[in-house]
Amino acid sequence: MSPSRIFSSSGLLIVAFLIQESLVTRINFPISGFSFYIAVLIGLISFEDRSGAVVIGFIGGIILDLSPTIDAPFGQWAFVMTLIGFLFATNRESIGNFSSRPMALIALVAAGAMFSMVIFLMISALLGENDGAFSQIVIKVLGNGFWTIIFAPLIIPFLSLFHNASLTSRERR
Amino acid sequence: MAQGGNNRSRLLLVILLVTSLFLITLDLRGISLTSTSRSATQSFLAPVQRSVSNFFSPVNNFFSDIKNFGKTKAQLKDAQAANAKLKAQVIINQDIQGQLTQLRDVLDLAGRGKLSVVSGRVIGRGSTSTFSQTITIDVGSRSGVTKDMSVIANGGLVGAVKSVTSNSAVVLLMSDPTFRVGVRLAKTQSAGVLLGQGDGSYVLQLLDPSGTIKVGQVLVTLGSDNNRPFVPGIPVGRVVAVDKSTASLTQQATVVGLTNLNNVGVVSVITKAAVKNPKDSLIPTPKPTVTVFVTAPPVTSPSGVPTPGQTPSPSPSPSATRSVQ
Numbered sequence: 282m283s284p285s286r287i288f289s290s291s292g293l294l295i296v297a298f299l300i301q302e303s304l305v306t307r308i309n310f311p312i313s314g315f316s317f318y319i320a321v322l323i324g325l326i327s328f329e330d331r332s333g334a335v336v337i338g339f340i341g342g343i344i345l346d347l348s349p350t351i352d353a354p355f356g357q358w359a360f361v362m363t364l365i366g367f368l369f370a371t372n373r374e375s376i377g378n379f380s381s382r383p384m385a386l387i388a389l390v391a392a393g394a395m396f397s398m399v400i401f402l403m404i405s406a407l408l409g410e411n412d413g414a415f416s417q418i419v420i421k422v423l424g425n426g427f428w429t430i431i432f433a434p435l436i437i438p439f440l441s442l443f444h445n446a447s448l449t450s451r452e453r454r
Numbered sequence: 455m456a457q458g459g460n461n462r463s464r465l466l467l468v469i470l471l472v473t474s475l476f477l478i479t480l481d482l483r484g485i486s487l488t489s490t491s492r493s494a495t496q497s498f499l500a501p502v503q504r505s506v507s508n509f510f511s512p513v514n515n516f517f518s519d520i521k522n523f524g525k526t527k528a529q530l531k532d533a534q535a536a537n538a539k540l541k542a543q544v545i546i547n548q549d550i551q552g553q554l555t556q557l558r559d560v561l562d563l564a565g566r567g568k569l570s571v572v573s574g575r576v577i578g579r580g581s582t583s584t585f586s587q588t589i590t591i592d593v594g595s596r597s598g599v600t601k602d603m604s605v606i607a608n609g610g611l612v613g614a615v616k617s618v619t620s621n622s623a624v625v626l627l628m629s630d631p632t633f634r635v636g637v638r639l640a641k642t643q644s645a646g647v648l649l650g651q652g653d654g655s656y657v658l659q660l661l662d663p664s665g666t667i668k669v670g671q672v673l674v675t676l677g678s679d680n681n682r683p684f685v686p687g688i689p690v691g692r693v694v695a696v697d698k699s700t701a702s703l704t705q706q707a708t709v710v711g712l713t714n715l716n717n718v719g720v721v722s723v724i725t726k727a728a729v730k731n732p733k734d735s736l737i738p739t740p741k742p743t744v745t746v747f748v749t750a751p752p753v754t755s756p757s758g759v760p761t762p763g764q765t766p767s768p769s770p771s772p773s774a775t776r777s778v779q
Contacts, residue, residue, distance in 0.1 A: 302499055303506040306579045309716065331463035339470040346477075346488075349496035349617065349624050350578070352586035352632070355488035356477025363470045367463070405585070408482070412585040413631040413652035421585070 282333040289447045290325060291340050297321040298344050313424025316394065317436075318345060320429045322362065323369065323393040324437050327386060328444040331370040338366025357404055365397045387433040395426040493619050496590070500622035503577040504592055556720040559608030563722075567687060567736045570726035571606070572597045576719055577622070587630040587652070589613075591721055594621045602683035604675070604724040609713030609738070610689030611635070611675060612721050623723070627715050628690070629653065636676035637690050639667065640734045645676055648690060648709060654716075656691055660705040667696050667707045672737050685724050687732035712738065 301318035308315075322341040326334045342362030346355045373389070399422060405412050412418060481488045557573055564571040574593035580586050593599050595618050605612045605625045613633065616626040626633060633650035637658065644665035649657045660667060671693045677686025689712050697706040 299499070299502055302578060303503040307507065331460070332466050335463060335467050335470055339474070342474070347491055347495040348584055349492045349499065350580035350586060350588040350590065351492070351584040352588075353584075354478045354481035355491070356474045356481060359477060360471060360474035363467065363474060367467045370463075402585070408478075411631045417631075417652040418585075 282329070282336055283449045285449065286333075286447045287336060287340070289443075290337055291344075293325070293443060294318075294322060294337075294341050294344050298348075302348065302350075310424070310428060312427055313421045315428035315432065316398075316425055317432070319394045319397060319425070320390065320433060320436055321440065323365070323390045323397065323429075324433065324440040325444070326366045326369050326393070327373060327390060327437075328440065329366075329370060331367065334366035334370035335363055336366075338362035338364075338369075353401070353405060353410060354408065357401065357408075361397055361401045361404065364400065365393060368396075369393050383434075383437070386437060387430060390433045390437065391426045391429040394429045395422050398422045398425060489617070493617060496617065496622055496624065497619040500577065500590070500592065500594075500619065503590060503622075507575070507577045553719045556608050556718070560606060560720060560722045563606060563608065563610070563736060564724070567732040568728035568730070569606075569685065569724050571722035572599055572725050573720060573722045574599075574623075576721065586632070587627040587650070587715075588616065589625050589627060589718070589721070591623050591625060591723070592621065593723065594619050594623050596620050598725045599623050599723045604681075604683060604685050604688060605721050606688055606724060607713045607718045607721045609711070610691075610736070611684075611711075612713055612715065612718060614683040615723060625721070628656070628711065629715050635684055635690065636678070637673040638676045639665070639693075640672040640674050640737050642671075646673075646704075648673060654710060654714075655694075656709040656711065658691075658693065658707040658709050660707075663704060665705065667693055667705050669693050669696060672712075673709060674734060674737065677731070681724075681727040685727035687728075687734070687736050688724075689737050 297318050301316065305315060305317040318341075322337070322345075325341070326337050329337055339359055339362065342359030343356075345351075345358040345362070346353075351358075369389075402412055402418060402422075413421075477488070553575065560573065561571070572593050574591040574597070576589045577592045578590035580588035589612075591605075599615060599618055601615055601618055603615045605615060611628055613625045613627040613630070615623050617624045628635065628648075628650055629652060630650045631652045635648050636645065637648045638645050639660075642665070644660055644662045644667075646658050646660040646662075646665075649659065651657060658667065658673065673690045673693070675684045675686055675688040675690055678684045691709040691711045693707045694710050695708040697708070699706075
């Protein structure tokens with residue numbers, strides 16, 4: 282993964298973070314809420330190889346950790362997203378190429394978004410944090426998965442274009 | 455070659471995981487670096503949130519509007535007719551109007567309690583990924599807001615200030631599962647603890663084993679040392695159900711908040727509490743409604759005898775009765 286792609290991906294993630302914090306959070310979604318940022322991050326990870334996915338996951342997690350409304354220790358999302366990046370890239374390699382199966386990619390992005398939240402909650406539980414009632418958490422995680430499935434078809438084509446544009450000539454070969 | 459790539463990615467994974475754990479450890483040990491970075495982000499985000507809030511406030515109700523798509527034709531016609539009437543009012547921004555109403559009510563509450571407050575608009579909410587129930591308001595340390603100050607809205611308590619930057623503050627809502635506030639049952643001295651549940655309901659645990667809780671009783675804040683984070687006497691919620699189980703040592707009850715935290719648009723931060731404890735004076739009282747009864751005077755028939763069941767004359771003598779509900 283080239284340094285220029287790390288910078289461009291980080292820039293995209295910062296923009297997604299700003300959209301999430303200033304616009305998406307203001308929308309009252311019927312079932313729980315939607316984390317636009319996690320969807321973009323998982324989508325971005327899905328186009329990367331193992332090393333790229335791990336790096337993007339870490340950077341994305343650090344940006345999410347900067348959220349002023351977050352109550353978890355700084356670095357918790359970075360830990361989760363690094364792990365998710367690795368797991369995602371490893372499983373993607375076993376599933377194969379997604380270009381002919383866009384629905385599989387959408388399902389995997391939604392599953393990745395939900396799984397990242399579950400890991401985050403598990404770590405929170407280990408650290409003794411209170412994230413609310415179990416039923417509320419289940420609704421939140423499933424609601425986020427639902428909205429990710431709905432919105433991922435709009436986000437992923439853009440991320441694909443962005444990824445292709447950010448590849449260096451060496452990486453294209 | 456592929457093996458080398460795998461090893462490299464695994465090494466990278468280990469390095470980044472260890473870095474994350476290092477950051478978590480720093481945070482848990484209270485190193486200020488992390489809180490500084492979050493407040494710096496908040497300082498950067500606040501102006502963006504404020505601008506977006508101004509431009510996209512109609513987006514808030516996007517999904518609730520979609521729900522109303524299944525209207526009948528007749529309802530649609532009525533709505534179109536009503537829409538024509540309402541066109542004249544379009545100039546008035548309903549969002550601002552709602553905020554003004556909320557502001558008036560919260561200032562009224564603060565005025566009754568002789569509280570010094572700083573009012574601000576809600577410019578952001580805690581996102582799904584944060585798992586904490588917070589709001590971001592557009593007043594900060596420049597306006598005199600500091601950490602651990604009580605935040606109220608038109609109905610009563612909203613939460614407490616969690617973190618502050620120069621121009622914004624993050625408020626932990628009372629619905630957050632980590633939120634705890636000492637409360638007192640109004641008109642009694644029974645004290646208890648109110649626990650947030652993550653939704654609109656709360657659990658009251660009465661500290662006094664001999665105390666009794668009744669449905670409909672209002673809770674007010676007990677107050678904290680030096681009024682931080684809670685000033686006394688702020689209405690918090692109303693008891694809707696009492697737990698009759700004998701398993702627990704203390705009495706428990708389900709409480710609903712007096713403020714709808716989902717719709718709160720304007721809040722006030724209490725910068726200085728009243729010198730005198732307001733006790734129960736801030737509890738919302740029912741608003742008086744005026745009912746007008748029109749009594750028709752007896753209409754006389756040509757023979758001079760009053761006839762019952764006659765249509766009242768156009769100039770009745772109304773007698774107004776003011777009833778309090």
